[in-house]
Amino acid sequence: MSHPLVTAGQLGSMLQAARKAQGLTQSALASRIGLSQSRVSHLELNAHELSVEQLLAWCAALGLELAVGTRAKAAVSTATTDW
Template sequence: MSPLPPQILISGDQLGHLLRSTRKGLKLSQTAIANRLNLSQNRVSYLELHPDTLSFSQLLAWCSALGLDLRLGARDTATALDSDAAEW
């Protein structure tokens, strides 16, 4: 899988899609990720569909299992204007 470009996420649904698509891009099953995270396959499925229920520590572990970095930074002006309707 080619490196994933940085993603700007403004909703939980986007996070779920990113986790799922990255997992599939790595050709990993939900069971394989579940084993890495010490979760059940059913729980992984649920969390991919409901990422807003992920704890911060679960999100960090999931990112690590998929080889993703979680980065925070100041929003640039153009992005801030485009996302005024974001879920905050």
Template sequence: MPAALPSQPLVTAPQLGQLLVASRKRRKLTQAEVARRVGLSQNRISYLEKNPDELSFKQLLSWCSAIGLELRLGERDAAGPKNVSEW
């Protein structure tokens, strides 16, 4: 099992897509394997990795579970990023 990635704030959809791809690859999973676990087609996984703003919340939770990620929400640090214009 690969070493755990440190938690990181996400403030844009492209960051989410990059994290999903990086996490999948770290676990040596193909798009087809993630698709099977999430209940989507491989083509849809490919599309959503490039267009993560179109993920439903339910899909995101399933995807996180399938690749060993945990989704957490919390108050933003006052010194953290403030630009959320893409959301």
């Protein structure tokens, strides 16, 4: 199932929800991706600070796939971005 994202806040919430759905603690995820538990906690709340490398490692650890696509025209005109 895919989840369109338009803000970093949505990304953080999605990553946290995926981690919890798999029954992983922040510490368990942190050890899988080479970060500290406190850094995982921080990045779930501040996903705009994730590097692409960290995001890809996070996705791999949770069995997620990152895809980029073209938005529908109606969504482009009404959506706001946070970058």
